Amino acid sequence: MDLLEYQGKELLARQGVPVPNGHAAKTVDEAVAAAEQIGYPCVVKAQVQIGGRGKAGGIKLANNVEEAREHSEAILGMDIRGLTVHEVWVEEASDIASEYYASIVFDRSAKAPLVLLSTKGGMDIEAVADEDPDAIARLHVDPLLGFQDFHGRRLAFDAGVDEDVVRPIGQMLAKLYGAFCDEEAMLIEVNPLIITTDRQVKALDAKVTLDNNALFRHPENAALSDPSNEDPQELMAKERDLTYVKLDGDIGILGNGAGLVMSTLDVVAQAGGSPANFLDAGGGSKAEAITAAVEVILSDPKVKAVLFNIFGGITRCDEVAKGLIEAFAQIKPTVPFVVRLDGTNDEAGRKLLADANLPNVHAEATMLAAAERVVELAK
Amino acid sequence: MSVLVGTDTRLVVSGITGREGTFHTLNNRDYGTNVVAGVTPGKGGQDVEGIPVFNTLHESVDKAGANTAMIFVPPRFAADSILEAEDAGIELIIAITEGIPAHEELRLYNHIKSRGTSRLIGPNCPGILSPGKANVGIIPASFFSEGQVGVVSRSGTLTYQIGNELAQKGFGNSSIVGIGGDPVPGSGFIDIIELFEADPQTELIVMSGEIGGDSEEQAAEYIRDHVTKPVVGYIAGFTAPPGKQMGHAGAIVSGSQGTAVAKAEAMEACGIRVGRTPTAVAEIVAEQLGA
Numbered sequence: 001m002d003l004l005e006y007q008g009k010e011l012l013a014r015q016g017v018p019v020p021n022g023h024a025a026k027t028v029d030e031a032v033a034a035a036e037q038i039g040y041p042c043v044v045k046a047q048v049q050i051g052g053r054g055k056a057g058g059i060k061l062a063n064n065v066e067e068a069r070e071h072s073e074a075i076l077g078m079d080i081r082g083l084t085v086h087e088v089w090v091e092e093a094s095d096i097a098s099e100y101y102a103s104i105v106f107d108r109s110a111k112a113p114l115v116l117l118s119t120k121g122g123m124d125i126e127a128v129a130d131e132d133p134d135a136i137a138r139l140h141v142d143p144l145l146g147f148q149d150f151h152g153r154r155l156a157f158d159a160g161v162d163e164d165v166v167r168p169i170g171q172m173l174a175k176l177y178g179a180f181c182d183e184e185a186m187l188i189e190v191n192p193l194i195i196t197t198d199r200q201v202k203a204l205d206a207k208v209t210l211d212n213n214a215l216f217r218h219p220e221n222a223a224l225s226d227p228s229n230e231d232p233q234e235l236m237a238k239e240r241d242l243t244y245v246k247l248d249g250d251i252g253i254l255g256n257g258a259g260l261v262m263s264t265l266d267v268v269a270q271a272g273g274s275p276a277n278f279l280d281a282g283g284g285s286k287a288e289a290i291t292a293a294v295e296v297i298l299s300d301p302k303v304k305a306v307l308f309n310i311f312g313g314i315t316r317c318d319e320v321a322k323g324l325i326e327a328f329a330q331i332k333p334t335v336p337f338v339v340r341l342d343g344t345n346d347e348a349g350r351k352l353l354a355d356a357n358l359p360n361v362h363a364e365a366t367m368l369a370a371a372e373r374v375v376e377l378a379k
Numbered sequence: 380m381s382v383l384v385g386t387d388t389r390l391v392v393s394g395i396t397g398r399e400g401t402f403h404t405l406n407n408r409d410y411g412t413n414v415v416a417g418v419t420p421g422k423g424g425q426d427v428e429g430i431p432v433f434n435t436l437h438e439s440v441d442k443a444g445a446n447t448a449m450i451f452v453p454p455r456f457a458a459d460s461i462l463e464a465e466d467a468g469i470e471l472i473i474a475i476t477e478g479i480p481a482h483e484e485l486r487l488y489n490h491i492k493s494r495g496t497s498r499l500i501g502p503n504c505p506g507i508l509s510p511g512k513a514n515v516g517i518i519p520a521s522f523f524s525e526g527q528v529g530v531v532s533r534s535g536t537l538t539y540q541i542g543n544e545l546a547q548k549g550f551g552n553s554s555i556v557g558i559g560g561d562p563v564p565g566s567g568f569i570d571i572i573e574l575f576e577a578d579p580q581t582e583l584i585v586m587s588g589e590i591g592g593d594s595e596e597q598a599a600e601y602i603r604d605h606v607t608k609p610v611v612g613y614i615a616g617f618t619a620p621p622g623k624q625m626g627h628a629g630a631i632v633s634g635s636q637g638t639a640v641a642k643a644e645a646m647e648a649c650g651i652r653v654g655r656t657p658t659a660v661a662e663i664v665a666e667q668l669g670a
Contacts, residue, residue, distance in 0.1 A: 106481060106482075106485075106562065108562045108563060108592050109592065109593050109594070109597070111485060111488050111489060111563055112485070112489070113485075142489065143482075143485045143486055143489050144486065144489050144490060144493065181482060184480055184481070184482045186481060186562075211480055211481045211482065213454065213478045213479060213480045213481060214480035214481070214482065214483075216455065217455075217480070245619075255536070256536050257534055257535050257536030257537060258534060258560060258589070259532070259533060259534020259535070259536060259537030259538075259560065259587070259589050259615045260534060260535075260536035260537045260539075260540055260615075262534075262537075262589060262590070262615035262616040262618075262619050263534075263537050263540065263615040263616075263656070263657060265616075265618045265619060266615065266616070266617045266618050266639075266655070266656065267656050267657075268618075269617070269618040270655065270656060275618065278619065282477075284399060311519075311536045311539040311540050311543070312519060312536075313505050313516075313517040313518055313519055313535055313536060313539060314399065314403070314475075314505075314517040314535075315536075342519075342522070342539070342543065343519040343522070343536075343539060344517075344519050366547075367540060367657065367658075368656070368658050
């Protein structure tokens with residue numbers, strides 16, 4: 001789960017990371033009230049998960065209440081590269097002496113958190129990595145040991161930070177690492193990490209990605225949402241606990257297991273079709289989950305045919321069949337379905353479907369035949 | 380021969396009394412797996428269809444001689460159960476549970492590696508099937524027969540699909556190993572390919588990967604340098620939309636975008652033929668084994 005800037009900053013602040021004082025606002029009046037409370041100059045920042053906010057006019061400095069109102073009116077509701085701005089973050093303006101970069105990455109390859117620090121912050125860090133890789137200091141931290149003071153010193157000296165901030169930068173990295181572990185993040189990126197003219201170290205931006213599997217332990221994080229970034233079908237799927245990604249095509253896809261679903265998309269595409277979605281009903285899906293999945297798939301008006309590709313291990317094919325039968329009873333779909341069932345309890349599942357004799361449901365024996373059939377039916 | 384599970388396996392199931400735990404344990408036993416014990420704290424002394432239930436994994440080792448553990452408990456308890464199995468000295472721990480938090484997986488991986496006495500497969504994996512010998516996990520065994528192809532895969536259901544396509548061409552399997560699709564799997568492609576290379580029954584290895592991470596790229600280089608047996612690859616996700624970027628830092632770390640095309644090219648550059656569909660994989664296997 002990716003957080004908005006202000007959600008990330010609030011999370012970091014909770015963990016003791018210094019961030020500029022600010023408030024989130026959903027209306028112009030709220031934004032103006034926030035600005036009045038913070039004082040001037042302050043900055044009004046659009047809250048959308050996309051780069052280039054500044055260039056698009058989504059970040060503006062306000063020197064007085066009139067400007068705060070003017071900028072909030074302009075930014076709230078603005079479209080930034082396809083995303084509508086529903087919230088702004090109003091924060092005190094900072095006097096910046098230097099812009100650094102810091103991040104903590106969950107490095108799957110090394111199986112350890114990786115801490116990065118650079119004095120070349122405030123710009124595209126990928127470009128820095130390409131052009132001047134030595135400008136980024138990197139250090140893996142043993143997750144069983146945790147972040148030690150020496151880690152902070154090494155990174156600070158390796159990156160070549162100003163000498164007077166070696167200790168504060170080390171302390172900042174330790175706090176970011178603490179937040180990374182305590183909040184169970186997959187990524188914390190601060191760009192820029194600023195040194196103010198009075199030599200304070202602060203996080204001026206925050207990009208935080210949290211581990212969805214750990215949200216049960218963090219109810220305050222689980223409750224966060226980003227209204228600008230939610231497709232109606234994806235939201236519906238999320239409420240039903242299904243993994244769904246909307247695509248551009250017209251063939252609805254349901255499968256079990258991410259790998260098989262991805263493979264199904266590939267095979268449908270090779271057969272000349274265009275998938276409308278990725279939907280992984282997950283392991284051990286019960287009939288209700290299948291019914292809910294059909295509902296989500298058919299809520300996309302572009303869908304002309306649906307493919308069920310199930311190879312049951314922990315998922316039982318009879319549960320899938322029951323779910324589909326129930327979906328037909330509830331939703332009465334008008335588009336054709338192609339169903340391929342193999343694996344645990346497949347015979348029972350196929351028999352249930354055959355006995356139910358659902359209209360316009362076609363059974364196929366293999367994944368390839370099912371893909372070819374659904375492409376034909378969607379024409 | 381086969382790898383990891385076979386006739387020597389003495390299985391204990393952690394979470395045996397849950398609905399799914401019971402169902403799959405009995406499936407495994409029906410297949411011929413030697414299931415010696417189950418563990419559910421507080422239910423010691425009971426039995427599940429004749430399989431003794433203990434309170435701790437240590438008891439299952441002391442009293443029933445368990446040497447392999449299957450973890451079937453809900454995600455918030457699974458890491459603890461895996462650590463308990465490791466502490467009890469169980470050599471092979473197969474974690475089926477899906478949804479263990481990534482930071483817990485990081486600690487599990489590093490702890491188990493530093494102790495060096497147990498091997499963890501999974502989490503979030505379908506288990507291991509050695510056809511004709513033993514099945515530990517949720518792989519629907521009736522689709523597979525004994526044979527010479529070793530399969531290692533990140534995805535459960537896709538593993539069944541590929542095994543099924545091979546079966547339709549008349550090929551059986553030495554072992555099918557699902558390593559799981561989580562960010563920090565206990566064992567990776569390389570660990571399993573090393574075992575298949577040493578296994579006399581295995582004549583050809585199929586490795587099935589998917590988008591994300593760089594484990595396929597690493598395995599490809601290992602295969603080029605260390606594996607003499609033919610390897611056939613598959614990657615799922617050619618048409619998948621690019622996943623949400625994990626910030627810019629993610630790309631810096633892996634040095635690759637983790638796309639299907641990049642992975643397939645890396646594998647082909649190391650001399651591994653890659654089938655673009657599960658059916659194509661089976662066709663390449665048939666060509667290579669001259670059937």
